[in-house]
Amino acid sequence: MCGFVSVYQKYGQPVQKQEIERMTEQIHHRGPDDTHFFIDEHIGLGFKRLSIIDLAHGRQPLCNEDGTVWIVFNGEIYNYKELQQWLKDKGHQFRTNSDTETIVHLYEEVGFDTPKYLRGMFAFTIWDMKNQYYFGARDHFGIKPLYYTETPRGFFFASEIKCLLELEDVSPEVNVPSLYQYLTFQYNPYTETFFKGIHKILPGHCFLIQNNHLDIRPYWHVHFEPDESKPLSYYIEQTRAILENSVQYHRQADVPLGAFLSSGVDSSTTAGLLRKHGPLKTFSIGFAVGQNELPYARRTAEHFATEHYELEVTPQMFIDHLPQIIWYMDEPLADPAAIPLYFVSKLAREHVTVVLSGEGADEFFGGYKIYREPNALRPFAYMPQGLRKMLGNIASNLPDGIKGRNYIIRGSKSLQERFFGNAFIFSEDLKREILTNWVNQQTQHLHPIDITAPIYARASEYDDVTKMQYLDIHTWLPGDILLKADKMSMANSLELRVPFLDKEVFEVARKIPTKYKIAGGTTKYVLREAMKDLLPKEIHMRPKLGFPVPTRHWLRNEFYLWAIEILSTSQIDQYINKRLAIQMLSDHKEGKADHSRKLWTILCFALWHQIYIEKQALHDLNNVTISKIS
Structure with missing residues (x-):
């Protein structure tokens, strides 16, 4: 696990070493164990390493035997040992036991089909000197991020946006359409980021640069194929077997592993299956106000006999760290669950370097309540x-x-x-009210359906529940769930692995008929039945709750003055109707309405704007929040 930057200068200009060093240093948190560079005239690769596999020899950038193929790679390849043996049988010589070198030799063998062979999470770029190919890819579901921008002088790729903002010819500018859609989805659903001119490589896509031309194309597609001919028992057995297999593969590491543990089926399944292989450390987060997950997580930890650690997050802790969290996130994300994810990652990093978590179970097995x-x-x-x-x-x-x-x-x-995904924050009418006239003029022809309609069109053959899963896999999963999972874990130099989000797991899940996903008065019925003998009884059929962050209560109490301060001082008047936002906050405090999700969406944008556009120092923002809550 790590972070990288990758530079391709279009017209043969030499890479500026100071620039690539400056870009790479922005992601020190992703890889504090090692820093290394490779520069070949107009090509530059920078790497920050978090050592997980082959600690002694896995240094990047890494090359083949004759130094003609170079790679920087972020992620883990879980089937690398099988691929390595296959490649050795074909005559490839290995100098390390790392999954990174396996990708290099795989590229030599199969070329642009390389990502199709990989089982894991990954983003990488490869420089092929002989053929003058600059090739890269992102994993099937978007577990690992990959951003890029094109300027007159070249193409630039990185694990985080903040690296690209260090380029001398890139200046941060708000991408107004992203703001418009963010108010609906609570994340940015576009391939272009919140920064104008900076883009994402989509999940399941690869790219090739040749003769100064960038070509991006899919190498894999999500496809559901329900098989009604098999009984429920078949899918229960298949689900149990493939999840045991996936967790076994996800255990590969030369450092200690742990697991996140909440009160739900997903994380409990992951922890329970991992516990079968030996002693396990588990980590949980809770809040004193509202629905507290800690007692349930504690009960599950006792059931599995894990070495359990937990932390109760206070309002002060929450708000003190928020500016830093927004900086780590790169783009505004109005999902309050990102903050407890940051804290549970911080807690886990005190004890382990790798954790397994339950992301993806709901999208694959039909777990969200709205699917009913x-x-x-x-x-x-x-x-x-x-x-x-x-x-x-x-x-x-x-x-x-x-x-x-x-x-x-x-x-x-x-x-x-009616269904735009798991979050729907502002209606179109209210969105037009909260945005300024200038933004409304810029976005007058936009609508959330612009995002979802092409995805629904590709899913036209499916039933409604499967259409919802398909939409969420293409939008909500990479845009919210995996964005915060990657950024919040790597903010703490912690590798987070997601055994549900495995292409072999999806091969089983995609064939489960809807009648077996939504059944028995609950969701993800097959998964629950598959894990029935593993989980505590009170967890096995427990309804999905999400992560209950008490922002509704805090915005009426502890966070009220802080929110007034942020709305008043941030320079977002060009975009947001501040008068209406402050009125909404007042109405929320007085109990006239619950505007907590809408307010949190605006506040996250305001903080992001202060950090990235106004360039306020994080230290100054922390001082503001501390003074207002104390």
């Missing part, structure tokens, strides 16, 4: 479209809080009209 909605709204499917629309209009005119109002409104809409 198509069944709940089934009566509307038998109504004529005109009647559904009329009922929706009537319900929309009813006062908020009337029982059944939201049910009728949602039932009156098609899936494409």
